[in-house]
Amino acid sequence: MTDVSGLSIGILGGTGDQGKGLARRFAMAGLRVVIGSRSAERAGEAADSIGAGASGATNSEVAAGCDIVIVAVPYDGHKALLESLTTELAGKIVVDCVNPLAFDKQGAYALPVAEGSAAQQAAAVLPDSRVVAAFHHVSAVLLMDPAVEKVDLDVLVLGDDREATDTVRALADVIPGVRGVYGGRLRNAFQVEALTANMISINRRYKAHAGLRITDI
Secondary structure, three states, X not given: OOOOOOXXXXXXXXXXXXXXXXXXXXXXXXXXXXXXXXXXXXXXXXXXXXXXXXXXXXXXXXXXXXXXXXXXXXXXXXXXXXXXXXXXXXXXXXXEOOOOEEEEOOEEEEOOOOOOOHHXXXXXXXXXXXXXXXXXXXXXXXXXXXXXXXXXXXXXXXXXXXXHHHHHHHHHHOOOOEEEEEEEOHHHXXXXXXXXXXXXXXXXXXXXXXXXXXXXX
């Protein structure tokens, strides 16, 4: 298994619930974690709120200074942010966990993306980066809950670079209870992102924080 213990993890959009939850769990696992935001002050406040040694910085500083960069921004700001960081993210493993969703009276539904998926959009914008799709279905509530020691979940990891997907699988594994599972090429990211709408529907109906498990592997 790939060793990620010496890698630094940056999270663009780390002041949101999903970003903070992932940052908290990675920091608790002993990794160096830097939360990114347009405002360094806001990033620092988010880092202080989760503790465990996390720090905050601007998005550009996070992109330039971290080994692995996770994109956890709202979809409507996704493309513009990445376009502004192409130089800083060159050569980096970029993990996209953005779900292009909208909501109406019937609930959540997947939005069409011209490139096929948010992850493919990231790959198009960042041709010199190693883009991987992962962490789409992890409940931010569970990640942030101090009473939850283990998160019962498999994380689907998709990408075209074997070394990069192996590294992200190992990163998922540092969260107690979580297992990273290779889920195919990046071109298959759309259905993984869209499945989040189904997970939201499940959670609302059953008042749960459901996750996915893959059997027989």
